[in-house]
Amino acid sequence: MATEPLLAPEEVTRIREGVAAAVLGAPEGLADALEHDPAGYLRLVDATRVGAEETGRLLREAVQGARAAGHSWDTVGRILGVSRQAAQQRFAGKSPDPAPSGTGSGGPERRTLTPLSAFDEMAALAEAGRDGWHLVGYGSFFHEVEASDHPWEHCRVTLASGGRHRRLEAEGWIQVGTGWFPWRYYKRPLRPAGNA
Known part of the structure; x- marks a missing residue:
């Protein structure tokens, strides 16, 4: 063995x-x-x-x-x-289950992106972000995104990236959740062209 x-x-x-x-x-x-x-x-x-x-x-x-x-x-x-x-x-099954898509509480629409891997999740988040969806939750094989009226960008860094998370937050990035080992995820709204 x-x-x-x-x-x-x-x-x-x-x-x-x-x-x-x-x-x-x-x-x-x-x-x-x-x-x-x-x-x-x-x-x-x-x-x-x-x-x-x-x-x-x-x-x-x-x-x-x-x-x-x-x-x-x-x-x-x-x-x-x-x-x-x-x-x-x-x-198996030790991670949170993806939340169901849609909303029952009258809040913004939510969608679950799945199945995802460490190799394709950032491309899926980039595409969703361009369409106005931003990350609100995640786990093994999935990301949950929520609809908004403007585009978003997403990034991830390793939990061991030292002070990089402080620099990201100073640049307007918002941490999503507490991290999913070995990653920490961030999002920020994209500024409209001309407001850079």
């Missing part, structure tokens, strides 16, 4: 050290408290729980991303060291 490792040993070490540093470093004063305060260990348990929940979420989104990129359950299972069936049972 095992497969050839895709990460070098030093990459594995950097990931493990990065996760440990994040768990120890995020709560204010936690590392120092462990030297003298028994309650610091309870904070460590809580911080580690949050870290485990987040890495579990990232793994689910990474698996859905691999599936959206066209990889089979068999391939995903081999990477995880489990059978195809075990991978599928654990990770």
Whole structure:
């Protein structure tokens, strides 16, 4: 069942050290408290729980991303060291379902763009944006867009893109949702020609 490792040993070490540093470093004063305060260990348990929940979420989104990129359950299972069936049972259907198209509340019309992959989603959003649709939600294999009276542009950046998200927001980009690992999505209304 095992497969050839895709990460070098030093990459594995950097990931493990990065996760440990994040768990120890995020709560204010936690590392120092462990030297003298028994309650610091309870904070460590809580911080580690949050870290485990987040890495579990990232793994689910990474698996859905691999599936959206066209990889089979068999391939995903081999990477995880489990059978195809075990991978599928654990990770299939763990993303939010696309919302139904249209509206029942009298609000703007909504449409679900699906099936999409990491390779064609931005082209689909560019086309929808030109037609006045803007991104309001997303998940594995889909984007939900909402109608408006003007065109939009969309972009995505990796969650690890440092301060780029602050620059985008300073340029008028609006973050949509909290991100879908490894991406963060943005939108902004296009200015009419002559108002640039």
